[in-house]
Amino acid sequence: MKIAIANDHAAVSEKNAVAKTLEELGHQVLNFGTDTLDSTDYPDYAAKVGQAVNQGHADLGILLCGTGIGMSIAANKIKGIRAALCHSEETAEKSREHNDANVLCCGARVLDLSVIQAIVKKFISSEFSGGRHQRRVQKMMAFEADL
Ligand code: RB5
Numbered sequence: 183m184k185i186a187i188a189n190d191h192a193a194v195s196e197k198n199a200v201a202k203t204l205e206e207l208g209h210q211v212l213n214f215g216t217d218t219l220d221s222t223d224y225p226d227y228a229a230k231v232g233q234a235v236n237q238g239h240a241d242l243g244i245l246l247c248g249t250g251i252g253m254s255i256a257a258n259k260i261k262g263i264r265a266a267l268c269h270s271e272e273t274a275e276k277s278r279e280h281n282d283a284n285v286l287c288c289g290a291r292v293l294d295l296s297v298i299q300a301i302v303k304k305f306i307s308s309e310f311s312g313g314r315h316q317r318r319v320q321k322m323m324a325f326e327a328d329l
Contacts, residue, residue: 183306186240188214188227190253193246193290200244200302209306212240225256232260235284242306243285246298250289257285261326264319269293271304278308282319 185204189197194217201211214230216222224247231243243263245253250267257265265285266277269292277283286305288298310319 183241184210184212184239185306186212186214186231186234186243187245188216188231188243189246189290190216190222190224190227190248191219192248194219196288196290196295196298197246199295200246200298203299203302204306207303207306224252228253228256228265229260231285232257232263232265236260236262244302244305245285245287246290247287248289248291250287250292254287257287262323264322266305268301268305270297271300274301274305275308278305279311280315280318282310282315 187197187201201213204211212234214227216227228245231245234240235243245257247253254265254267257263263285264281264283265287266281266283267287268274268277274286288301
């Protein structure tokens with residue numbers, strides 16, 4: 183898969199570690215930064231990954247910031263994005279199966295790297311279940327038309 187990834191200054195080393203893992207698993211990683219510890223604004227990075235996913239340049243997106251909260255709020259403002267803030271393998275799996283989440287958000291200051299890595303692996307290996315969940319996802323996405 184092609185996976186777009188980005189982060190703010192709170193998650194540079196975690197992003198690098200996740201990107202390395204994804205490449206080792208055979209995925210193509212599109213890194214949208216930031217790659218320095220200089221203070222940055224997470225919405226700028228959420229927009230880059232959200233647009234890459236929405237425009238079909240990436241199959242899935244991953245966003246890391248301090249808590250994951252800012253990235254998830256921002257990414258969910260981007261057309262076509264269903265960003266899930268996950269804190270466990272179970273929430274990551276359900277976000278794909280039930281919500282067809284296309285962007286994963288995690289907090290680098292609130293989760294151990296090993297947990298983030300496990301969440302990422304679960305997210306990218308889980309699939310949307312469809313069925314009754316399809317109707318619910320369609321209802322959510324219809325909200326975009328009212329904006
Ligand atoms: C940056 O200090 C921090 O606010 C950001 O990484 C994130 O936690 C926002 O939700």
